[in-house]
Amino acid sequence: MLILLPPSETKRDGGDGAPLDLGELAFAGLASERWALVRALRTLADDTDASVAALKLGRTQLFEVERNRQLTASGTMPVIDRYTGVLYDALDAPSLSSDARAFAHNHLVVHSALLGPVAALDPVPAYRMSHDSRLPELSLKRHWGTSIQAQFAPLSGVLLDLRSEAYTALGPLPVREGSAYLRVLSAGEDGQKRALNHFNKKSKGEFTRAVLEAGVDFASLDELLAWAPSAGLTLQRHKPATAGKPEELALIV
Numbered sequence: 001m002l003i004l005l006p007p008s009e010t011k012r013d014g015g016d017g018a019p020l021d022l023g024e025l026a027f028a029g030l031a032s033e034r035w036a037l038v039r040a041l042r043t044l045a046d047d048t049d050a051s052v053a054a055l056k057l058g059r060t061q062l063f064e065v066e067r068n069r070q071l072t073a074s075g076t077m078p079v080i081d082r083y084t085g086v087l088y089d090a091l092d093a094p095s096l097s098s099d100a101r102a103f104a105h106n107h108l109v110v111h112s113a114l115l116g117p118v119a120a121l122d123p124v125p126a127y128r129m130s131h132d133s134r135l136p137e138l139s140l141k142r143h144w145g146t147s148i149q150a151q152f153a154p155l156s157g158v159l160l161d162l163r164s165e166a167y168t169a170l171g172p173l174p175v176r177e178g179s180a181y182l183r184v185l186s187a188g189e190d191g192q193k194r195a196l197n198h199f200n201k202k203s204k205g206e207f208t209r210a211v212l213e214a215g216v217d218f219a220s221l222d223e224l225l226a227w228a229p230s231a232g233l234t235l236q237r238h239k240p241a242t243a244g245k246p247e248e249l250a251l252i253v
Contacts, residue, residue: 001158001218003208004117005110006167008085009130015075015082017123026109026119027151033144034115038071040135041114041127045069054134064128076123079110090205093120100212107217108208111167113140116148131166144170158218161246162204172244179246180221182207183238187252203253207233221249 022034044051045068051057057064067074076082080093080101096104104120111117114129131140148171152159159179161168173179184200185193210231218224221237228235238250 001107001160001224002155003108003211004159004161004163004173005087005108005204005208006163007110007112007130008083008088009128010084011082011126011128012077012084013126015077015123015125017076017078019074020072020076020123020125022115025115025122025124027117027148029151030116030147033147037114037129037135037138037143040138041068041129042071044135045071050136054136055128055130056133057128061128067126067128071125071127074125076125078121079112079118079124080104080108080120082124082126083110086199086201087205087208090202091209092205096209096212099215103215104212108212111148111163111171113167113170116144117151117171131164131170141170147171149174158221158224159246160224160249162208173246175241175244175246178221179241180249181246182249182251185238185250185252193250193252203251207251221247225249 022031025034044054045065048062048065051065051068055064080088080091093101101121108120109117110120112124113131113133114127115124118124133140152171153174157178159173161173161181168181183195184203185195187193210233214227214231216227218227225235225237234252236250236252237247239248241247
């Protein structure tokens with residue numbers, strides 16, 4: 001089983017790990033794409049005005065340019081500890097048990113715009129770059145092309161996608177049995193189920209924490225669906241797979 005999370009624009013400062021080593025990251029086949037983006041982002045950081053425009057920064061966010069300037073020299077920390085924001089606050093990775101963190105490293109991936117998919121405990125620096133960042137002469141969608149998709153294609157077992165659609169577009173999951181996209185829906189008093197926007201992030205974080213604490217490597221979506229009520233979760237099949245799109249599950253909150 002593998003759960004895919006989106007990244008967050010906000011990140012913790014610091015880190016006592018050694019500087020970024022692309023050779024330590026999961027999905028080693030993406031090394032050349034990663035290195036090209038690291039070089040491009042570090043070069044962009046030499047021009048503050050260009051960085052502000054490319055990364056859509058405000059006046060209070062100029063520290064992000066310095067983060068990018070120090071990208072290959074600053075300290076690192078595990079991926080799930082680096083990211084902050086609504087989803088990661090709900091996940092609260094630093095408070096997970098050592099067993100849950102070890103399980104996360106084998107079964108949880110975060111999709112970084114800069115580094116592609118990285119495992120939960122992979123060491124990464126603080127940086128600023130999003131799916132819609134515009135690096136000079138570089139389109140992220142064209143740059144990643146089908147390389148991320150090719151890394152996912154041979155994976156077996158359950159693949160559960162909690163990414164936003166913008167990140168899904170940078171590396172779609174294979175359409176097969178066991179592959180599914182998770183939507184968070186709210187059940188209204190009228191019985192209708194509606195998609196949540198900002199608040200879906202909190203539910204995704206809480207769901208992910210529940211799976212990590214359970215520590216079960218679910219062999220099928222049916223097993224995951226059967227387990228959900230024991231964790232106080234309402235998880236249902238939502239839409240069948242179609243051409244080019246995997247099945248959808250719904251987390252009802």
